[in-house]
Amino acid sequence: MIRFLAPLFFCLVAATAWAETLYVHAPGDGYLNLRTGPGTGYAIAAEMYHGSGVDVLDKPGAWYRVRHPDTGLSGWAHSSYLTHRTDLRDMYVNSPGDGFLNLRTGPTSGAQVIRRMYHGDAVSLQGRNGRWFFLYHHGSGSQGWAHGRYLTGP
Template sequence: MVRFISFLVIALVMAVSARAELLYVNSPNDGFLNLRTGPGGGFNVIMRMGHGTSVNTLEIAGNWARVEHQSGAVGWAHRKYMVRPVATPARLFVYSPGDGFLNLRTGPGSGFTIITRMYHGSWVEVLERRGNWVRVFHEYGDEGWAYIKYLRQ
């Protein structure tokens, strides 16, 4: 009976430590983080993960984490360049007094197509965050991505 309980405790600890954690690539200077075949700088690069893209951790080995990138690619990345998501209030307001609007886009970046203009003072519901971009539901019914700098409580 004692062995069975010990086995259950060890299994529970392993299950908790193996739980995936959502992180975001935080590499604004060069704009990417290398995803590698192993936990170290000497391993081959699988792909460059863009700044602000998301990963789920699968395993930790010192300063390295085995992750699954939002694209589905799996490999190792340095933990120094990944951050936890910052909590964002559910409802925010467009704050763009200069030109009076904020573009709602099809993806998290200024290179994505503009869906519509969201005017100063209108509200959005936050659905997801990737770096400095948030996926939102706009009060007029459109859904897309907006730069968080122009949203306020």
């Protein structure tokens, strides 16, 4: 019996290890909806943020069944917002109206301002809390939080 189960276990582990990783490419909104089914009519289970990785579980058509490692949730995402690119953590400040975006000590508009980042400044995504992104500012080396609405992808 053990001789039969050991190869089966190895195959299951090996199949899991071969899961394809893709990355959310949604620089406009800053996130992609993870849905409970393959279509926009299905409920939203979670928001997956621009640059975050997902494990592809199945590709039956334009909608892929994926697992989001940050939340552990599985669901469906449209393939046009998923890419193999790994450089999506590089972003830019997109604040043409004000010309700047505040880098803050915490993920809220009430947190202390560390510095102003100017329209077009390069930043790297380090983490996130909801729609707030923890960033590394390339020009100054500062780290802090900024709202994802004012960031765009490469």
